[in-house]
Amino acid sequence: MVRKLSTSSFYIQLYQIIEDRSSDQIISWSKSNNNSFVVWDLKKLRSDILSKYSSVLGRNLTEFIAKLRSHGFKTVAKGPGELEFSHDDFSRSPVMKKMMAKALSERIERFDAQIKALKCRLKAKKASLKVETLFQNLSI
Incomplete structure (x- = not known):
């Protein structure tokens, strides 16, 4: 049961951050895919977002990516300094x-x-x- 709560906490927290329009310069939904989001600014992700939500999302970028993968997210090819992650059941619908x-x-x-x-x-x-x-x- 504890695992289920932490899993739902992860999805909820991530969704709220991506939905937050004030963080669009750092992380936002992909413009081309409803089932993916883009990290636009890795440095600001570390300093502004992961520092606030480290207990759920991870303390650093490596932990964050590991948690995304453990929750079924896949990495999508993107430009330098940007990361895109997709998940079939995680969308902005x-x-x-x-x-x-x-x-x-x-x-x-x-x-x-x-x-x-x-x-x-x-x-x-x-x-x-x-x-x-x-x-x-x-x-x-």
Whole structure:
């Protein structure tokens, strides 16, 4: 289960970065293929993106490429200083946007459920401590 969560986190984070119009000079969808994206500026990818999202995408370019390959991405020939990666099931289509939004929503719901469970455990622990304190203070 942990692997599945980290895999979906990878796809979601990558998709959000590629969709972010402010990063188009660094990384964006390919103009010729809906199932690929292009890294336009490797130096800025390292400094501006991988430094922020290293826990999910990798700490450096080598780790990032290794993670892409392990998640089914293939390298597409591109010019010097640019990299293009494609994946048959990863696209900028409206269906993919809905899938990513749903996956993100499910992550938020799981996180909310974990917080609710922790709050319940904390409340139960406090109640238990209160009862224990009451018993200790009884002088029979």
